[in-house]
Amino acid sequence: MSVNAREMVGVDLGGTKMLLGVLDGESNVLWESREASTGQSEDELVELLVREVAEARAAQPEAAAVGLGIPATINRDRGVAVSAVNLPIENLPIRDLASERTGLPVFVDNDANVAALAEHLYGAARGSENAVMLTIGTGIGGGLILGGEVYRGSTGAGAELGHVTIEIDGPRCQGNCPSRGCVETLASGTALGREGREAAEREPGSVLARMKADGREIDGKAVTEAALGGDATAIAVFELIGSRLGVALASFANIFEPEVFVIGGGVIAAGDLLLEPARRELRERALPPMNRAPVVPAELGEDAGMIGAAAMARSELEWGTG
DSSP, X not given: OOGGGSOEEEEEEOSSEEEEEEEOTTOOEEEEEEEEOTTOOHHHHHHHHHHHHHHHHHHOTTOOOEEEEESEEEETTTTEEEEESSSSOEXXXXXXXXXXHHSSOEEEEEHHHHHHHHHHHHSTTTTOSSEEEEEESSSEEEEEEETTEEEOTTTSOOOOGGGOBSSTTOOBOSTTOOOBSBHXXXXXXXXXXXXXXXXXXXXXXXXXXXXXXXXXXXXXXHHHHHHHTTOHHHHHHHHHHHHHHHHHHHHHHHHHOOSEEEEESGGGGGTHHHHHHHHHHHHHHSOTTGGGOOEEEXXXXXXXXXXXXXXXXXXXXXXXXX
């Protein structure tokens, strides 16, 4: 059986959850599981991965390799997760640990890189040679398709687009990032929740304030629900978050001149409430013709990282390159 026809395990390890699936050669999901990853130590994350891969292999014993997307800077040659902002990972030799424990070849990449690969192969960036993807959730991941290939930098740690500064004296970035004013800390799902809580305090007549009074946690999901329901205060929060995102997109447009920007992650559930302010800032701030790059929602949803991780493993197994 050719590598292209073989089943692969794709794993998307996010800041709050792990999505794992077994995919066939057409990237159809044959089996999948979702488990919480919040608050777990390095050892616990490895144990979770090993346990879920074992369950996947019990269900689909023909799986030939594991592709793993992690929200961390990656040393591809060594298979090491060097540093993660929103997970307790530092210099973790995840490739070798997981391979030894699962008995399968394991290939590791940044989670936004594999999501970008999936959208390039099967989704919103299909047919493009140059595309920029941002995954907006707990943090903001970045993935680049340049010349039809995933761009990873010198060692595999490149394209951390969420840690581009858009406010020089802005708030300290979240997690383990040492900088301030990063687009991640100003336009992520975490930022959306923070701005929503502040708005609920300022606007006692808003839906957000009523949610808070009812004991609801004002997080990104709550702000999205209120905004989609027409709450003017929540919509204004998205206007702010989307505008900040657009400032970053304008810089990325000037640097990369992509054919398309693809925006994924949980925050994209708000659709044009997020994307229209971002498009406006892009049009006003970027140089022509770069300011005309379309900004579109990802097509593969939360499965993008899992699908891309499996595709990356298939490519590595066949060619030895990602």
